[in-house]
Amino acid sequence: MRILLWHGYLLGGTGSNVYTRQLAREWARAGHDVVVFSQEQHPGAYALGGATTVRPDVGGLLPVFVLDRYPGYDVKLVQDCTADELRRWVQANAAAVVEHLPADLVFCNHVLLGGPVGAATGARFAVKAHGSELEYSLRGRPALSAWGRECLERAAATFVGSAHIRQVLEEVCGHVHDVHEVPPGVDVDEWVPAARAAALADLLDEARRDPPNPGCADERLPDEDNAERLQGFLAGDAPTVVYFGKLIRNKGVHVLLEALHDLDARAVIVGFGDYRDELEAIAGDRVLFTGPLEHRHLVHLLAFADACVVPSVFPEAFGMVAAEAAATGCLPLVARHSGLAEIAAGVAEEYPPGQRQLASFATGDAADLRAKLDELLTLSPGDRDLLRAAARRAVERRWSWASVANRLLRLSLPA
Numbered sequence: 087m088r089i090l091l092w093h094g095y096l097l098g099g100t101g102s103n104v105y106t107r108q109l110a111r112e113w114a115r116a117g118h119d120v121v122v123f124s125q126e127q128h129p130g131a132y133a134l135g136g137a138t139t140v141r142p143d144v145g146g147l148l149p150v151f152v153l154d155r156y157p158g159y160d161v162k163l164v165q166d167c168t169a170d171e172l173r174r175w176v177q178a179n180a181a182a183v184v185e186h187l188p189a190d191l192v193f194c195n196h197v198l199l200g201g202p203v204g205a206a207t208g209a210r211f212a213v214k215a216h217g218s219e220l221e222y223s224l225r226g227r228p229a230l231s232a233w234g235r236e237c238l239e240r241a242a243a244t245f246v247g248s249a250h251i252r253q254v255l256e257e258v259c260g261h262v263h264d265v266h267e268v269p270p271g272v273d274v275d276e277w278v279p280a281a282r283a284a285a286l287a288d289l290l291d292e293a294r295r296d297p298p299n300p301g302c303a304d305e306r307l308p309d310e311d312n313a314e315r316l317q318g319f320l321a322g323d324a325p326t327v328v329y330f331g332k333l334i335r336n337k338g339v340h341v342l343l344e345a346l347h348d349l350d351a352r353a354v355i356v357g358f359g360d361y362r363d364e365l366e367a368i369a370g371d372r373v374l375f376t377g378p379l380e381h382r383h384l385v386h387l388l389a390f391a392d393a394c395v396v397p398s399v400f401p402e403a404f405g406m407v408a409a410e411a412a413a414t415g416c417l418p419l420v421a422r423h424s425g426l427a428e429i430a431a432g433v434a435e436e437y438p439p440g441q442r443q444l445a446s447f448a449t450g451d452a453a454d455l456r457a458k459l460d461e462l463l464t465l466s467p468g469d470r471d472l473l474r475a476a477a478r479r480a481v482e483r484r485w486s487w488a489s490v491a492n493r494l495l496r497l498s499l500p501a
Contacts, residue, residue: 087495088119088189091137092179092203094196095150097126099306099378100332101406102195102216105270109193111135112271112491121186123179125159142182144175149199151222152334154359155305164198164223165230175199180206191242191498197259198223198230201237212243212498215255217403217425224258235259243498247404248425254401266497269428270404271487276381277413279478280389289386290317302377305358309377316354319374320390325351325463328391328416330384330407331398333359338397338421343369344452345395351463354387388416392470393462396420399450405429413481415474417462419455422446432484436476444473 091113093106106124114120114135121138122129125148129139148159149167164172180203183192192211194200196219204211224230238244244265246252252267280288293313302309309315320326327346331337339355343365346353352372355365356379366375379387388394394411396402401424408418408429418433420426430446437445444462447454465473 087191088121089113089495090121090123090183090186090189090192090207090209092123092183092192092194092200094179094199094203095125095148096156097122097124097129097132098380101270101403102214102218104381104406105214105216106195107132107134108271108273108487109491109494110137112487113137113495116491118495121189123182125156140182140186142179144178147171147175149175151218152332164219165227172199172202176202176206179203183207183209191495193494193498197234197238197244197255201234201241205237205240210242210498211240212245212494213238213241214245214247214494215251215403216247217251217254217401220251220254220258221401225254231259235262238262245494245497248428250401250424250428251403268490268493268497269485270406270409271490272406272409272413272481272485274413274482274486277385277410277481278389279415279474280386282390285386285389286320289320289383289390292383292386299377305362306378308379308383309375312376315374316376319352319354325393326391327351327353327459327463328356328387328394328411329353329397330356330379330387330394331396333357333362333365335361336398336400337361338399338450339365340368341397341399341421341450341452341455342395343373345397345455345459346370346373347456349456349459349463351392351459354391356384356387384410385414388414391416393417393419393459395455395459396426397455398423398426402426408433409481409485412477415478417470417473417477418445419458419462420446421449423449433477433480436480436483437473438476441469441473 096103097107110122114137123140148161149164192209194204195214197215201213296308299307299310355375358378388411394416396408404425408420411418434442434445447458
């Protein structure tokens, strides 16, 4: 089967980027002919299972939902672009896709601008709605919402990652036909448990392979000298907490840093964003910021760590980072709202009844987070091992990429 997979951004770092590359790899591994369209300048850095890659010429404009630095692009919020800018950007992407038709399916990410790109190809297309475009760009902007709804009405299928995002889509775009709830997946062969000493050794090996980043000048690369910094910081047996994601206020990292006060634990904060300087200013000496890390680092860091906290104070489509952590046996502890609450419920269902409360905490409540972390980090070795196995089991049963990719394809094509 020939599948054209469109994504308007990169293939590393954030949720929809990772979603795209994982989906491409899974479909290609299954024997399908997959072409990935993105703005990734170095697609060879990612394992795509043999999928072909194309970088459409978009004339230097990059419409986004959250402002970030993308070297070489004129970066503007979708809502700040003119109608003509958006029209030309959609046409440029659609033209690149059309060059690779015919295909059995064009699969597009984001209601905007993936919906318009898919519709403009004239081919059978499906759309994956992510939370970012709905919450940051479409909500409260009737013209954009109407455009999104118009395109989704022409789609063969629309996918959401959680019941929460289904509700948000309804609120923002109105009723849309053929909406299917398919959570994102986790590569259970990549995210695996490991012995603590081996995980640390492998993490340090990966960090030594990092490209140079003098003075940490490139925020999208790991910090300079991470191997040495991690080796010193992670020495000994102190309990270890990890956060990984963007460093923006909505992600709630400040809540985690407050919760860590008076807690016998150290924390590794992974990611980049315009809130980093402020976070570093309020962090104590038992907190290490690493800059962004890729999956090759994170699979080992999470296997080493005791807990992974997802403290977002803004709605999330799906708690991908929590699911990935759980697959390694690192205990996820998430804010209890939106798509994160669904992850917490799936993990908690596998926990013993007396410990199900340890999968989540009250949103924005540093005291509740501190109490839950204290309970998690002081479990007996036997209880901790039971919870680690239960967290892994939750992922295997609910969120493997193979099952996700198969279901997306089945629901996108004629019966």
